[in-house]
Each structure stands twice: as C-alpha cells, then as structure tokens.
Ligand SMILES: Cc1cc2nc3c(=O)[nH]c(=O)nc-3n(C[C@H](O)[C@H](O)[C@H](O)COP(=O)(O)OP(=O)(O)OC[C@H]3O[C@@H](n4cnc5c(N)ncnc54)[C@H](O)[C@@H]3O)c2cc1C
Ligand code: SF4
C-alpha cells in the first residue's frame with residue numbers, strides 16, 4: 001500500500017486556498033440526496049454534523065451518551081488557540097504554524113498544520129456569532145492569555161470551562177439542524193462496526209444501548225469523530241465512556257492507524273488515592289504560573305510539607321531548567337516528576353506525587369488574589385482530596401491526557417478506507433509527537449466546521465448521489481458479526497470482570513509504555529498483553545442480557561478492543577528507536593536527559609495495517625517533508 | 638487501600654420502563670473516605686457482576702462535574718447532601734461508617750425511568766431544539782471583535798451558560814418544572830446582542846416545548862437553585878419571565 005498524503009503542491013500559505021478551489025462541489029439541489037453518518041458529537045462531530053446539515057446534506061449523528069452535549073470535549077478547561085493577533089504581540093498564522101510543528105517535535109505534516117493555523121481565526125468568529133461567552137476585557141473586546149509556555153497570548157477562554165462553552169455552541173448549532181430536519185440524532189447508540197462494500201465505507205452497525213438492538217445504517221460517507229483512546233491506560237483524565245472501539249473496528253476493516261504510541265501525559269493531575277480510583281482529574285496547567293513544584297531533597301523524607309525547611313526542599317524544575325523553571329513543556333515536567341518519585345522523593349501516602357506549592361504566591365499576592373484566579377480549581381482539589389490547598393501544598397502527579405495518534409488520514413481527512421473519514425482526536429493528524437495546550441479544541445473545530453465541509457463534498461461529487469443498496473449482504477454480515485461477538489462475551493461466564501482486565505491492562509501500559517519506555521520493558525509488555533488478552537477471552541464474566549440496557553456488556557466490548565490496541569501501541573513504541581515529544585525512549589536521550597530525535601531514520605508517520613487476529617501488523621511509512629520549518633533540538637535550560 | 642466504612646445502600650432497581658421498581662438493599666463494605674460516591678457503587682457492582690447478577694445501572698461519564706450525565710437522588714436530594722456539586726463529585730468522606738443511604742433516580746413525568754437509576758432526558762434536547770440557539774450558519778465572516786459586549790453582561794451570560802443540563806432542577810421541583818434549565822439558556826442568549834434577533838420566538842417556543850414534554854409550571858419555590866450543582870440562580874427565571882412578557886406584548890406568533 002502506497003500512502004498518499006495528498007498534500008497540495010505550492011507555497012505553504014497557498015496550499016489550502018488552491019486546494020479548496022480545485023475540490024469539486026455538490027449542487028445545492030442535489031445535496032439532500034446524499035446520506036452522511038457522523039459518529040461522535042464532541043467538538044469535531046457536532047461541528048461537522050451541524051455544518052453538513054446546514055449545507056443541505058442528509059445527516060445522521062450518533063453518540064453513546066444520552067445527549068450530544070455530554071461528549072468529553074465538555075471537560076476541556078484551559079482554552080483554544082487562534083492566530084487572531086488581537087494583542088499585537090507578534091502572533092501570526094505563520095507563528096502558530098511554526099510553534100505547532102516545533103511543539104510536536106517535528107513529527108507533524110507542515111501542510112496540515114498550516115491549514116489549521118489559517119482556519120483558527122475563523123473558528124473564533126464562528127463561536128462568538130453562536131453566542132459562546134468567551135472572557136472579555138473591560139472595554140468589551142475578547143480577552144486572551146498565554147498558555148502552555150507560549151510566548152504570545154493567543155488563547156481564548158471561557159473561565160475554566162472553555163470546552164463546555166465551545167461544545168454547547170456546536171451542540172446548539174446541531175440541535176438547530178435537528179429542528180430543521182437535516183440532521184437525525186441517535187443518542188445512546190454505540191457504533192460497533194463499519195460496513196464496507198468492495199472496500200468502500202457504506203454504513204455502520206450500531207447497538208441501541210437502551211434496547212440492545214443491533215441495527216445497520218447506510219450512507220454515502222461515514223465520519224468518525226469518536227475522540228481519543230487515553231483510557232487504554234485505565235486511569236486517565238478522559239471520561240469513563242471514552243474508548244477506541246469505533247476507530248479500532250475501522251482499523252480492522254482496513255483503516256491504517258497512525259503513530260499509536262504518541263500519547264500525552266499531563267503533569268498536573270490529582271494523584272491516585274487508592275485501588276478504587278476510576279479516573280484522574282486534571283488541574284489546569286495555568287496553576288504552574290503561580291505554583292512552585294518541589295519534593296524533599298532527601299529520599300524517604302516522610303515529614304509533612306510544613307515541617308520541611310526551605311533548605312531541605314528541592315525545587316527541581318527551577319534547579320534543572322533555570323530559564324523556563326516551572327513552566328517547562330508538559331512532557332518535560334511529567335518526566336521529571338516521575339524521576340523524583342523513582343528516586344524515592346515522592347510525597348503523600350503513595351509516594352507518587354510531587355508538591356505544587358502556592359505559599360509564595362499567597363504571600364506575594366494575598367489569598368484573595370489567588371482565590372480569584374484559581375478558586376474553582378482549589379475547590380475541586382479540596383473536594384477530591386479533603387485537603388485545603390491554601391494551607392498545604394497541592395499534591396500532583398502526571399496522568400494520561402491526550403492521544404496524538406489515531407486513524408491515519410490524508411489532507412482531506414480521509415482514512416485509507418474510501419468513504420471513511422476521521423476528525424478530531426480520533427485522527428492522528430496535526431500534533432505530531434506532542435500537542436500544545438489549547439490546540440485540540442482548535443483542531444476539532446477546524447476539522448468539523450471548515451475542513452470536512454470542503455473535502456467531503458469533493459468525494460460525494462465524485463461518487464454521485466446514487467442510493468446505497470441497503471440489501472447488500474455486507475450489511476447483514478456486519479450485523480451478524482457484531483451479534484456473534486456480543487453473544488460470545490456473554491457466554492464465556494468466567495471469573496474476572498471486564499473492569500479487572502482493564503485495570504491490569506492499564507497497569508502494564510503505564511509501567512512499560514507510559515512516561516518513559518525502553519526496549520526491554522516494551523517487549524515484556526507485549527507478552528503480558530498477549531497473555532492478558534488470551535485470558536480475557538477465556539475468563540471474563542459479563543452478566544446481564546444482550547437485549548437490554550447493559551453497561552457491563554458495553555464495557556467488556558471496549559476492553560476487548562483496548563487489549564488489541566495496547567499491543568499495537570507497544571509495537572509502535574518499540575519500532576520507534578528515538579525519543580520525540582511524548583514518546584521518551586530511555587535509550588535515546590541527550591547528555592542533558594532530553595529527548596534525542598533521530599531525524600535521519602524516524603522523520604516519518606508510522607501507519608499500521610491490520611493483518612488478522614493475533615497477526616503482527618504491517619508498518620507503512622509516510623515520510624515527513626519539512627520545507628519551511630528548520631528542525632532543531634528543543635532545549636528549555 | 639480499602640477503607641473501613643460499612644454502608645448500607647437502598648437502591649432503586651427497575652428492569653425497564655414498563656415494569657415496576659423497588660428499593661433493594663446492598664452492603665458496601667470496606668469503603669474508603671477517599672472514594673467518590675460513584676466509585677463506591679462501582680465496587681458494589683463488581684461484586685454483583687461476579688455473582689452473575691446485574692449491576693446497578695446508572696448514568697455517568699466525565700466524573701468531574703461537567704458533562705451533566707450523573708443523576709442520583711441521594712437521601713431525597715438530587716446530587717446528594719452537599720451543595721454546588723454533582724453526584725460524581727461527592728466523596729464518601731461526606732458519610733460515616735454505619736450510614737444507610739437511599740439512592741433513587743430523577744423522578745419526573747418528563748424523565749421516564751429507563752432502568753434502575755437511568756432516566757430518559759431527551760426532552761432537554763428537544764427543548765433546546767425548539768430555540769436554544771442563535772441561527773447562524775458555519776462560515777460567518779463578521780470578525781469576533783466587531784461587536785464589543787460589556788464585561789458585565791458577558792460574565793452574566795457566562796454564569797447562565799454554565800448549566801450542565803443534568804436535570805437536578807426538575808428532580809428537585811415539586812411541580813417537576815424545567816424552568817431553571819430553560820431560563821439558563823434564555824438568559825444567556827438574551828444577555829448577548831447576538832441573541833436579540835430571535836429573543837421573542839426563542840422564549841415562546843422553548844416554553845411551549847417544555848409544556849408539551851410534560852414538565853410542570855414554575856411556582857417560584859426556589860428548590861431548583863438550591864439543588865443545582867452549578868448554582869444557577871433565580872434571577873435567571875426572573876429574566877426569562879421578563880423576556881416572555883415582552884414577547885407576548887408584541888408576539889409574532891399569533
Ligand atoms: C480534562 C481535559 C481537559 C482538556 N483541556 C483542553 C484544553 O484546555 N484545550 C484544548 O485544546 N484541549 C483540551 N483537551 C483535549 C480536548 O478536549 C479533546 O482532545 C477534544 O475535545 C476531543 O474532541 P473530539 O470531538 O475529537 O472527541 P470527544 O469530545 O471525546 O467526543 C467523542 C464523541 O464520540 C462518541 N463516541 C465515541 N465512541 C463511540 C462509538 N463507538 N459509538 C458512538 N459514539 C461514540 C462519544 O459519544 C462522543 O460524542 C482536554 C482534554 C481533557 C480530557
Ligand atoms: S439549571 Fe442546574 S440543575 Fe438544572 S439542568 Fe442546569 S445545571 Fe442541572
């Protein structure tokens with residue numbers, strides 16, 4: 001298989017404009033003859049479904065929650081980037097492009113990233129027109145902040161609930177289309193397979209999560225906007241329902257999976273409190289602007305924070321990175337916290353935490369000022385831990401947060417299966433090996449509002465409006481195979497719950513394929529995952545019935561897919577003999593313990609092809625070409 | 638790190654919309670005060686699954702108080718005993734060893750029970766469909782800073798917009814009214830100039846939809862705001878009423 005990224009020719013700033021002009025259009029009168037399925041209602045899915053509905057296409061949209069508004073985009077706190085340059089502080093489309101390629105440690109496509117930066121300015125206009133209440137200044141114009149170590153203030157935000165406000169904007173546009181009759185909405189439905197006819201996507205199989213009924217739906221094109229797969233680690237900042245099932249089943253139907261091992265670990269999360277833990281909560285990155293990170297200088301020091309005198313504390317980020325200090329990028333901050341805990345300097349009962357201390361800021365600014373800035377985060381922390389962060393330092397630890405990898409897509413967001421598209425966190429596209437803060441929301445909305453309406457029309461015009469044959473045997477076959485899997489899961493009747501398997505998988509992934517990886521550990525992990533997967537299919541216990549609301553069955557199906565994805569992530573991490581962004585291979589580091597890239601051998605996207613159950617996947621490489629950005633070693637000293 | 642609290646749960650179990658439900662008792666053993674309320678139920682469910690019984694069905698997703706999916710009436714109070722938080726944000730340190738806790742679903746005509754603690758809240762989507770938006774298509778070309786909006790109005794609009802659509806307000810109301818939910822959206826959009834062109838039809842259509850869905854009328858008892866995890870205040874209902882009176886005075890819907 002030859003991977004064609006379809007990046008248009010020409011200067012970087014003209015690619016998207018010229019490409020759009022070349023794309024074919026569908027006559028407005030013909031649009032209602034096309035059926036389009038959108039799976040997922042996060043920023044990517046809601047914006048795509050609403051926009052396509054407005055254009056006049058016939059859209060069906062699916063999500064597993066009880067309302068589209070509950071997709072996990074709702075939980076994003078910090079903000080959304082846009083190259084508006086309202087601050088006149090030197091920002092531009094080109095700078096946002098440059099920062100994103102560099103931040104991704106040079107493992108993203110220049111063409112895609114530039115387009116993202118270009119449309120970022122339209123996103124803000126769109127959202128404001130919808131009534132998204134972004135933060136404003138006293139003069140009435142929009143406020144911006146600097147985020148994640150960026151040197152310009154290009155982040156738009158709505159207090160600590162930016163994702164919520166953006167999603168509610170997209171959701172309202174979607175509901176408007178439901179009212180107009182262009183979009184039909186299927187909530188509490190889970191997609192369990194893609195239907196392909198002669199290798200071309202023509203529909204999906206879904207399970208009605210209330211009745212348990214398995215149905216198929218046909219369409220001219222299918223858009224997967226199903227989010228990230230961070231829950232392969234069991235514990236992450238993702239919602240309980242986040243899963244890889246839709247993407248994984250598409251992968252098994254021929255869609256290549258890009259850079260599966262690229263995951264982002266966020267440095268400031270509330271640490272694990274015990275084995276009962278079901279999820280981790282993010283504490284916004286903005287806290288690092290005013291909090292100082294430290295551990296006791298002596299390993300094994302179990303005194304409470306207040307009893308450790310200043311001279312016996314190690315402000316390790318300030319010590320090691322004097323110029324960036326507490327504001328080093330996410331991957332660097334996370335890795336250093338782990339290193340301290342590995343050295344026995346971790347704090348709290350588990351020893352898996354470092355302090356984030358606001359004492360100096362409270363002294364300098366006063367408690368009220370700190371409360372005004374971070375009050376809701378401090379309350380959230382107190383609620384979860386039972387500790388008062390105004391009096392004792394917060395304890396934080398890194399947690400899995402975002403997955404840069406995902407379904408491989410070309411410039412048009414098409415997967416390697418014709419007619420099947422992937423948008424938002426579900427695709428691998430724009431962030432390379434590390435995503436910058438406030439750029440995921442931007443990408444989801446860019447894909448949905450601005451990219452897919454243009455590129456999908458080109459494909460639809462090419463295939464024509466002829467109705468899809470719903471009686472084609474491919475539909476019945478796909479329904480049958482989903483029913484068989486459901487029956488199989490219920491029939492095993494073993495001893496361990498799906499949740500227990502999920503937890504075990506998470507521990508393996510975190511230990512061997514988490515913040516730091518090495519060849520030996522990865523090989524071990526591969527074996528462990530294979531054994532765990534084999535055991536799952538012999539010994540899992542799923543109670544309840546197929547034809548009923550059965551969350552236990554839903555969970556088991558998702559865990560089954562994670563058990564396959566986990567192995568591919570490990571294989572991908574093992575293949576990439578370099579460190580870059582969120583992928584840190586201990587064997588490949590500079591003298592200063594920073595990630596050591598190998599641009600000569602690994603400046604490519606690793607796209608994996610499924611070859612059958614328990615068969616090794618085949619690697620395809622898409623070489624990355626850098627014509628505008630100069631590859632350099634990141635340094636934050 | 639299991640804890641040492643033992644709790645008795647009385648949980649509403651109901652097979653589906655067509656069968657009658659009842660309270661069933663369960664023991665939650667070795668509960669740690671650090672557990673969230675939902676993690677405590679997870680553990681009870683693990684035991685049930687291993688026995689081959691059906692786990693307690695409940696809605697949840699983000700587990701950080703923002704998606705609006707979790708929805709339990711705990712000892713008679715939507716989202717439990719603490720104010721300003723959702724069920725998923727409640728921790729077991731708010732209870733003590735030996736407690737008996739009753740857990741029931743939202744109860745309202747507009748929210749039929751689907752199973753156990755899971756209810757159908759799709760009526761809320763339909764209320765939004767009736768007008769909870771600004772009618773703009775993708776691709777507007779008005780610059781975001783073309784209109785200045787006072788920070789005060791914008792902040793107030795934001796406060797209203799923080800509603801998570803959970804439905805606790807309905808569950809708390811003796812009339813099962815959805816007025817607080819409605820008012821949050823109407824208030825947000827009426828405080829912003831972008832929302833003005835449609836303000837009359839919006840409030841009328843959304844209220845009509847609320848009635849059609851079987852929610853009751855508002856009699857200003859204020860219980861909704863007390864239980865609202867986002868502390869959406871009564872002033873939004875007052876604003877909705879003003880919008881409605883103004884709309885009626887010059888209605889286009891005659
Ligand atoms: C706690 C947190 C904070 C964050 N903060 C920021 C931030 O400040 N700035 C930023 O830019 N990014 C942030 N991110 C990242 C960003 O929020 C996400 O990457 C982005 O919102 C993903 O959007 P999405 O539309 O791709 O997917 P999601 O919003 O996850 O939506 C996925 C959708 O797919 C549906 N779905 C999934 N599987 C199936 C299936 N099998 N069948 C049917 N439906 C399915 C779900 O129902 C859901 O509707 C944050 C992430 C987290 C977890
Ligand atoms: S108004 Fe409050 S209680 Fe009602 S749905 Fe919104 S957040 Fe929930």
Ligand code: FES
Nearest residue numbers: 698700705707725
């Ligand atoms: S689970 Fe999302 S608000 Fe409780």
